[in-house]
Amino acid sequence: MAELLLELFGEEIPARMQGRAADDLKRLTRAGLQEAGLPFERAKAFVTPRRLILHVTGLPLAQPDVCEERRGPRVDAPDKAIEGFLRGSGVTRAQCEERETPKGTFLFAIIERQGRPTGDVLAEILPAAFADLPWPKSMRWGSGTTRWVRPLHSILALFGGAVVPLTFAGIDSDSKTRGHRFHAPEPFTVSDFAGYRESLFAAKVLIDPEERRQRIADGAAQLAQAAGLTLVADDGLVDEIAGLVEWPVPMLGVFDRRFLDVPAEVLMTTMKVNQKYLSLRDGDGKLAPNFITVANLEARDGGGQIIAGNEYVLSARLADAEFFWTQDLKKSLESRLPALNEMVFHAKLGTLREKVTRMEKLAAALARYVPGANGELAGRAAHLCKADLVSDMVYEFPEVQGVMGRYYALNDGEVEAVADAIQQHYSPAGPSDACPHAPTAACVALADKLDTLVGFWFIGEKPTGSRDPFALRRAALGVIRIVLENGLRLPLQDIFATARGSYEFGEEQEEAEEGHSLLDFFADRLKVHLRETGMRHDLAQAIFALGGEDDLVRLLARMTALDGFLGSEDGANLLVAYRRAANILRIEEKRDGMVHDGAVDDSLLQQDEEVALAEALSSSVAKIDAALAAEDFAVAMAVMAGLRQPVDNFFDAVTVNTDDAAQRGNRLRLLSLIRATLHKVADFSEVEG
Amino acid sequence: MTGTPNFNPKTFQGLILALQHFWSEQGCVILQPYDMEVGAGTFHWATTLRALGSESWNAAYVQPSRRPTDGRFGENPNRLQHYYQFQVIMKPSPSDLQDLYLGSLAAIGLDASIHDIRFVEDDWESPTLGAWGLGWEVWCDGMEVSQFTYFQQVGGYDCDPVSGELTYGLERLAMYVQGVDHFQQLAWNEPGNARSKSYADVYLAAEQQFSAYNFNHANTDMLFRHFADAEMECLALVAAGLPLPAYDQCIKASHLFNLLDARGVISVTERAAYIGRVRELAKACATAYLTAVGELIPDKLPKRESGA
Numbered sequence: 001m002a003e004l005l006l007e008l009f010g011e012e013i014p015a016r017m018q019g020r021a022a023d024d025l026k027r028l029t030r031a032g033l034q035e036a037g038l039p040f041e042r043a044k045a046f047v048t049p050r051r052l053i054l055h056v057t058g059l060p061l062a063q064p065d066v067c068e069e070r071r072g073p074r075v076d077a078p079d080k081a082i083e084g085f086l087r088g089s090g091v092t093r094a095q096c097e098e099r100e101t102p103k104g105t106f107l108f109a110i111i112e113r114q115g116r117p118t119g120d121v122l123a124e125i126l127p128a129a130f131a132d133l134p135w136p137k138s139m140r141w142g143s144g145t146t147r148w149v150r151p152l153h154s155i156l157a158l159f160g161g162a163v164v165p166l167t168f169a170g171i172d173s174d175s176k177t178r179g180h181r182f183h184a185p186e187p188f189t190v191s192d193f194a195g196y197r198e199s200l201f202a203a204k205v206l207i208d209p210e211e212r213r214q215r216i217a218d219g220a221a222q223l224a225q226a227a228g229l230t231l232v233a234d235d236g237l238v239d240e241i242a243g244l245v246e247w248p249v250p251m252l253g254v255f256d257r258r259f260l261d262v263p264a265e266v267l268m269t270t271m272k273v274n275q276k277y278l279s280l281r282d283g284d285g286k287l288a289p290n291f292i293t294v295a296n297l298e299a300r301d302g303g304g305q306i307i308a309g310n311e312y313v314l315s316a317r318l319a320d321a322e323f324f325w326t327q328d329l330k331k332s333l334e335s336r337l338p339a340l341n342e343m344v345f346h347a348k349l350g351t352l353r354e355k356v357t358r359m360e361k362l363a364a365a366l367a368r369y370v371p372g373a374n375g376e377l378a379g380r381a382a383h384l385c386k387a388d389l390v391s392d393m394v395y396e397f398p399e400v401q402g403v404m405g406r407y408y409a410l411n412d413g414e415v416e417a418v419a420d421a422i423q424q425h426y427s428p429a430g431p432s433d434a435c436p437h438a439p440t441a442a443c444v445a446l447a448d449k450l451d452t453l454v455g456f457w458f459i460g461e462k463p464t465g466s467r468d469p470f471a472l473r474r475a476a477l478g479v480i481r482i483v484l485e486n487g488l489r490l491p492l493q494d495i496f497a498t499a500r501g502s503y504e505f506g507e508e509q510e511e512a513e514e515g516h517s518l519l520d521f522f523a524d525r526l527k528v529h530l531r532e533t534g535m536r537h538d539l540a541q542a543i544f545a546l547g548g549e550d551d552l553v554r555l556l557a558r559m560t561a562l563d564g565f566l567g568s569e570d571g572a573n574l575l576v577a578y579r580r581a582a583n584i585l586r587i588e589e590k591r592d593g594m595v596h597d598g599a600v601d602d603s604l605l606q607q608d609e610e611v612a613l614a615e616a617l618s619s620s621v622a623k624i625d626a627a628l629a630a631e632d633f634a635v636a637m638a639v640m641a642g643l644r645q646p647v648d649n650f651f652d653a654v655t656v657n658t659d660d661a662a663q664r665g666n667r668l669r670l671l672s673l674i675r676a677t678l679h680k681v682a683d684f685s686e687v688e689g
Numbered sequence: 690m691t692g693t694p695n696f697n698p699k700t701f702q703g704l705i706l707a708l709q710h711f712w713s714e715q716g717c718v719i720l721q722p723y724d725m726e727v728g729a730g731t732f733h734w735a736t737t738l739r740a741l742g743s744e745s746w747n748a749a750y751v752q753p754s755r756r757p758t759d760g761r762f763g764e765n766p767n768r769l770q771h772y773y774q775f776q777v778i779m780k781p782s783p784s785d786l787q788d789l790y791l792g793s794l795a796a797i798g799l800d801a802s803i804h805d806i807r808f809v810e811d812d813w814e815s816p817t818l819g820a821w822g823l824g825w826e827v828w829c830d831g832m833e834v835s836q837f838t839y840f841q842q843v844g845g846y847d848c849d850p851v852s853g854e855l856t857y858g859l860e861r862l863a864m865y866v867q868g869v870d871h872f873q874q875l876a877w878n879e880p881g882n883a884r885s886k887s888y889a890d891v892y893l894a895a896e897q898q899f900s901a902y903n904f905n906h907a908n909t910d911m912l913f914r915h916f917a918d919a920e921m922e923c924l925a926l927v928a929a930g931l932p933l934p935a936y937d938q939c940i941k942a943s944h945l946f947n948l949l950d951a952r953g954v955i956s957v958t959e960r961a962a963y964i965g966r967v968r969e970l971a972k973a974c975a976t977a978y979l980t981a982v983g984e985l986i987p988d989k990l991p992k993r994e995s996g997a
Contacts, residue, residue: 011787012825014810049808137812139823141839142781143850150823151784151839182801244807275831293831295805305803309830309865316767316870323765342956 001041002160004056004122005193007177008130010152012049015243017136017149018209022047024133025054032125037063038118046207048246050181053207055193061160063115072096072107082107119159126157127168144170154178154187161191179203180247182297204247204298212242219250220278220292227252229280229288234272241276245296251303253277253311257289259318262325265403266393270317273399277314324392332412333387333405340386346470348459349503352386355451358502359385363447365498369490373439381421381444384409388422402426417441428478431532435478435485442482446490447499449475454499457518476525483552492519492550519550526552538688539563545683554631561633562682570641577647578684581671584656588668596668597676604666609646609653616646617673624680636681647674698797701863701877701888705751708775708857711796712749715789717777720750725937726944729754730776730856734936737818740780740843740852741975742984749777751859755944757907757951760900763893766871767861770899771892775857782839782853790837790855794829798866805830813838817943817967819845819975822854834862844975860888903951912952916945916963923970932977939970 006029013021022045030043033056041058072085075098086093089109097108131146138147146152146169157164157173166173176187177196184203190196197207206212216238224231241248259267264287271277277291293310295303340353349355363382367373388394388405406423410416421441425448428435436445452475456462463472483490496518523544527537539559549555565571589595605611620639627636656667678684694710697703713719723733730752731737739746752774760770777793779786787808791801799806808825813836815821824838836856840848860872867875873889880887919942926935946963949955955963979985 012808012810016810137823139839139841139851140849141851141853142784151782153784182806244809277831293805296807297802297805299805300802306805306830309804309832312865312868312870313830313832319766319870 001058002061002118003193004040004054004059004164005156005158005190005196006054006126007154007156007196008052008152009050009154009156009177010148011150013047013052013149013243015049015240018047018049018243021052021133021135021149022054022209025052025129028129028132029054029056029125032129033059036121036125037066037115038121047209047243048205048207048212049244050246051177051205051207059118059159062117063121065115066113068111068113070109070111072109074103075105075107085109119162119164122157122159122164123166126164127166130168146170156190156196158190158192180205180296183247206247209239209242212245212248213238216241216248216250216294219248220294223250223252223292224280227280227288227290229282229290231292232268232279232281234278237272237276237278241294244276245294247296247298249295249298249303250292251295251307251310253291253293253307253314255289255291255311255314255318259322260287260289262318262322263400263403263407265400266321266325266397267318269397269399270321271314273397274317275310275314277310320396321393324396328391328393328404328408329411331391333384333408333414334412336387336390337383339390343389346455346459346461349455352389356383356386358451358499359444359447361502362451362495362499363443366443366446366490366495367439369488369495370439370442370486373443377415377417377440378421378443378447380414381418381425381440382447384414384418385422385425385444385448421445428481430474431477435481437486442486442488446479446482449479450495450499451502453479453518453521454496455503457521458500458503458505462521472521473525476522477529480522480526480529480552484556487553489551489553492522492552494550522550522552526555535559536563536688538686539566539682542682542684542686545686546679557631558633558682561637565637565640566687568641570644571637574640574644574647574678575684575687577644577651578674578678580651581647581674582685585668585671585675588657596665597672598669600669600673601666604663606663607654609649610667610670613646613650614670614673616643617670617677621677621680624677628680640678640681643674643677697879699867699876700879701859701875703878704797704859704863704866705773705775707797708793709749709751711793712777715747715779717747717749717779720748722750722752723940725940726755727752727940728756728943728947730774731815731818731820731854732940732943733776734933736776736778736852736854737820737843737971738932738936738974738978740778740840740848740854741846741979742982743850744780744982746778746780746852749775751775755947757899757903757947760896760903760951762900763873763889763896767864769860769872769892769896770903771895773859775859777855778852780848780852781850786853786855787837790827790835793855794834797862799829799834808837811836816964817946818843818971819968820971822848824854829865832861832865834858834865844978845972846975846979903948907948907952909949909952909954912945912949916942916949919945920966920970924973927973927977930977930981932974932981935970935977936974939967939974942970943967 026043026045033040038059040056043054043056046053070089073081085107089111091109091111095110097110098105099108135149138149140147141151148169152169152171154176155168155171155173156175156177157166158175163173163175175189175191177190178185178187179200180203188199190199200207206215220231267287268279271279271291275293277293280288280290280292282288291314295306299306337353340356341351343352345352345355359382360379363378364375367375367378385405388408389401391404391408393404394401402423402425406419409419409422417438417440420438421444424436424441425444427433427445436442453472456470456472461470523540527540530537530540539562540555543549543555543558566575585596600614602614605614620643623639624636627639654667656664656671658664696707696710698707709719720735727733733750733752735748735750753771754774755771757770759768761768783789791806794806795801807828809828811824811826813822813824820840820843822838822840824836826833827835827837834857838854840852840854842848860875863875864870864872869875873887873893875888877886877888877891879885919938923935923938923942926938946967950960976985
């Protein structure tokens with residue numbers, strides 16, 4: 001048993017690509033080992049900005065010997081065939097066995113292959129794994145032809161302490177690495193993983209990203225605590241910083257208090273996005289005039305220059321932000337609207353100004369369906385919701401769109417509900433983002449998404465496969481969440497029509513809607529949403545399949561009732577009976593080449609069980625209809641439960657396929673009636689399990 | 690280094706002299722600026738055209754750069770419509786280019802044992818040049834001090850070998866080295882004597898006048914005509930097998946577009962179309978250049994730009 005130690009050392013790998021690259025290197029090497037019949041104990045990958053590292057333990061020193069048996073031609077086959085077989089298998093006639101089989105006597109070649117030394121195999125597997133590593137973006141450098149994420153400088157490859165001789169990107173492997181770029185740049189020799197890790201630690205490199213993250217988090221928390229502050233948690237940012245340094249050294253800096261007049265969101269955005277700084281809060285939970293930067297250096301002067309430099313840079317950034325803020329406050333959102341004429345929403349769907357005009361109408365129309373909403377306020381909020389996009393601040397920091405709109409709206413004297421709606425109308429921006437719950441905000445958030453969806457649907461820009469450049473799936477999911485989380489009774493088809501009415505589509509264009517309708521798309525998104533929240537998406541389909549249901553809240557209520565019913569003994573039983581009826585019908589209708597769906601002829605009903613079933617069904621239909629109309633799904637399910645016994649009795653006692661053609665047809669129509677009755681509640685053929 | 694002269698990188702001119710000296714020591718041809726109005730040092734023929742073809746090429750130069758939309762009448766601390774870039778191109782990119790670059794920072798007084806120097810992902814793409822590359826922005830104590838790019842394509846052609854390109858934004862770098870927070874305060878030459886001049890002494894009036902010109906006075910009808918002229922002339926010169934004069938016209942068209950953009954007379958949709966027209970010129974120049982140096986094999990058509 002021996003270990004493999006691998007390090008690909010080069011120029012800085014983008015932080016966002018590091019984790020994936022380490023996983024890919026492990027995955028590809030593992031696949032190569034498996035294919036070569038080389039088992040191992042454990043494989044672990046590490047990554048720093050300058051190195052990709054793989055450590056595999058418990059590898060055998062050589063592949064196992066293998067013995068392969070290959071069947072050749074019959075012993076009495078023509079010489080040519082036998083010669084070809086021997087040549088192909090690399091054996092002589094004498095090395096072959098003759099074996100009797102039921103089809104005659106055949107030649108069998110016994111090919112014994114000795115396992116190769118693991119080092120030799122690795123020399124082939126590893127370069128292949130490197131070449132297959134899928135970087136999101138790759139490049140060539142110098143005069144080379146190899147593509148890699150950035151130039152590669154050296155390859156450390158040791159198996160059992162000996163160099164695995166390989167060449168990749170014109171680089172020959174060796175047993176050397178280097179430490180930190182500035183602290184320990186000289187190459188040194190390595191003999192095993194433990195020594196490698198230890199030497200690099202001494203050379204100020206932490207190879208494990210988890211360790212770097214920990215050091216950043218701990219160091220930052222200590223600095224914060226010492227200053228009487230608390231850190232604003234941001235795991236994503238800490239991850240990113242861990243990908244920018246090999247030896248993290250957190251440092252605390254300050255900025256001028258006067259910048260605290262600028263909205264905290266802006267300060268935090270520029271600190272995070274432009275500078276990768278962590279933000280801090282004071283004892284009152286307010287943003288503190290401090291930041292934490294994480295250097296990649298234990299500076300000779302203790303870090304004074306680094307802190308001073310970062311403070312200088314941040315001050316310039318914040319001065320910019322302050323300038324934008326004071327400039328922006330001089331103009332009302334209303335006065336910015338004409339500038340939206342210059343911003344194209346989509347070449348075929350007009351400008352943002354036009355979108356806003358459509359959204360105003362739609363938001364006002366939506367207010368009817370949102371309890372507590374006021375059409376005028378919703379329209380006003382929609383009117384202003386995109387105006388901050390042409391402010392200097394949002395031009396500079398797109399991340400604060402909406403947030404700035406709220407500040408500017410309040411500055412203009414708009415009411416809070418309008419200002420909040422402007423901020424929240426992009427929500428939910430992702431699965432973890434909160435949904436707007438305030439009535440005005442819900443109207444505008446819905447209007448934005450619905451306008452987008454209807455528009456893109458009409459110009460045929462629908463998502464396909466993994467391609468969804470306009471984030472339409474997210475928009476539809478946003479609508480679904482806003483509707484469900486707020487319990488909104490929104491008839492989607494009507495609202496689509498309203499949204500459509502604001503677009504100036506030609507008649508033909510309206511007719512041109514093909515294939516997947518927007519409601520189908522919503523059905524798909526709802527199913528995905530339900531699956532992700534652990535609910536039965538097949539039941540949603542069972543109700544969607546009936547057609548005509550576009551009220552998601554009602555659909556969900558019906559689904560929940562159905563779920564409960566199917567979980568009961570009656571329900572499970574009725575489902576079995578339904579399937580039996582549907583199966584018989586399918587088979588018989590195919591055989592007869594006709595559909596048995598007319599009215600049941602009572603005069604042809606003979607046996608008690610069929611009479612009872614016909615009666616039960618006809619009385620149930622009316623009850624179910626009434627219950628559904630009243631949206632009393634529990635009652636509808638109870639009525640269905642009452643059908644179980646008559647249906648069971650029918651199947652127990654009555655033979656459908658009798659010789660009497662008239663009676664057989666009538667019984668098939670009775671089965672059809674079972675199906676039709678149950679289909680009032682849901683399309684049971686879509687129910688899984 | 691042999692006989693390093695004692696330049697004071699804490700003056701604007703000393704910074705330039707120190708960089709020129711450093712890169713001269715690395716064997717670079719020290720060129721003078723391209724005598725055309727360009728948006729960045731990359732547009733100098735010494736970078737765009739010489740990045741094409743197989744011949745080795747190492748050069749460094751200062752390039753005055755004009756970005757009409759960035760003009761702020763000299764009031765914004767770090768936005769100017771006319772500023773300077775220091776540009777280095779090395780083809781093929783040497784394997785120690787990062788180390789050489791760090792050496793240049795040391796040469797202007799940025800000591801890596803007390804400053805935090807980082808390479809942060811930043812890819813580069815120029816839609817007008819049909820060019821792209823991968824690399825970083827280099828941070829010194831959180832300040833972006835340079836762009837570092839490995840050119841992959843120019844004018845739609847693969848760069849083979851690959852050039853390494855370094856671009857230093859001189860005003861910003863000088864402000865950092867001098868520790869001032871407005872470009873106007875930069876010391877241009879040795880401060881503190883009768884002959885001392887600040888950046889404002891040298892350039893403030895120009896910033897004010899050119900901002901006014903760019904935003905308010907440029908005659909747009911004339912600029913549109915000149916754009917069409919430059920475009921036509923460029924294509925005619927390409928047809929005549931004269932890539933270098935053709936490239937001058939391409940650059941002229943590019944700058945005219947920038948001026949029109951600053952005047953706000955090009956709508957969003959037209960914008961993409963104009964950029965596309967300049968890109969076509971750049972590609973035509975690249976084709977003509979490669980043909981002229983005898984490196985264009987007829988079947989090696991321009992490769993489609995990658996999404997990078």
